[in-house]
Amino acid sequence: MSGAGGGARVDRAQLVDAYALPERNSPSVRMNFVMSLDGAVTLDGRSGGLGDDADRLAMDVLRSLADVVLVGAGTVRAEGYGGLGVSPEGVAWRRAHGLADEPRLAIVSASLDLEPGLPVFAEATRRPIVVTGEASDPGRRTALAAVADVLVCGETGVDPTAMRDALAAAGLPQVLCEGGPHLFASLIEVDAVDELCLSLSPLLVSGDAGRITAGGHEHARRMRLVHALPAGDLLLLRYARLRG
Numbered sequence: 001m002s003g004a005g006g007g008a009r010v011d012r013a014q015l016v017d018a019y020a021l022p023e024r025n026s027p028s029v030r031m032n033f034v035m036s037l038d039g040a041v042t043l044d045g046r047s048g049g050l051g052d053d054a055d056r057l058a059m060d061v062l063r064s065l066a067d068v069v070l071v072g073a074g075t076v077r078a079e080g081y082g083g084l085g086v087s088p089e090g091v092a093w094r095r096a097h098g099l100a101d102e103p104r105l106a107i108v109s110a111s112l113d114l115e116p117g118l119p120v121f122a123e124a125t126r127r128p129i130v131v132t133g134e135a136s137d138p139g140r141r142t143a144l145a146a147v148a149d150v151l152v153c154g155e156t157g158v159d160p161t162a163m164r165d166a167l168a169a170a171g172l173p174q175v176l177c178e179g180g181p182h183l184f185a186s187l188i189e190v191d192a193v194d195e196l197c198l199s200l201s202p203l204l205v206s207g208d209a210g211r212i213t214a215g216g217h218e219h220a221r222r223m224r225l226v227h228a229l230p231a232g233d234l235l236l237l238r239y240a241r242l243r244g
Helices: 012-018 053-065 073-079 088-096 138-144 160-169 181-189
Strands: 028-036 068-072 104-108 129-132 149-152 174-177 195-201 223-231 234-241
Touching (some): 012 234, 028 181, 053 195, 068 073, 068 181
Parallel strands (some): 028 174, 068 104, 129 149
């Protein structure tokens, strides 16, 4: 589906329909990013400066549809994650569909450079998950186990495939990943990305900001356009993996 006309506005009901999941039981990984017209993924070091009300509404809808929000530890620190804070409308939708009031939050960290007192743990209304590898420090794993469920997925680092399977086994098959770029690249590397939801911001940023992926090996993976929704001057894009 697509919107029509510059300056068009989107509402929650429209976005719930536009981002609806085909079914909830099969594991699926959906990425959500905002990007400037010239490819910048941050402004002044954070992604929030690139978005607007439409982007924030889309993010709330995507979180409302997810079982778990997956994010790298670096993004948690850079963006100042606290509780997920799903809107009252999102909570109502989830309750009507037999889901908990908000998705769980899973933080990926091979090094476990996370303090148990961070707001992302202290302000959580559902117990967060920390995903790490066997090589991480056992003392840090023990400290974080006091404030989160710790999943060990992989040996020297975090194995993205094992992580996806472990989340599904925990009853969290619908994954919404909000970055960062290295985590996105690691998921692409193992062909685990099912969708990319991209908010194209009407800004030219220049500077040295990175792109939405960083690292990994160059390899083209074909996606198909599901929708392009104009929302004011911002464009909400949804791409799905091309199968077959």
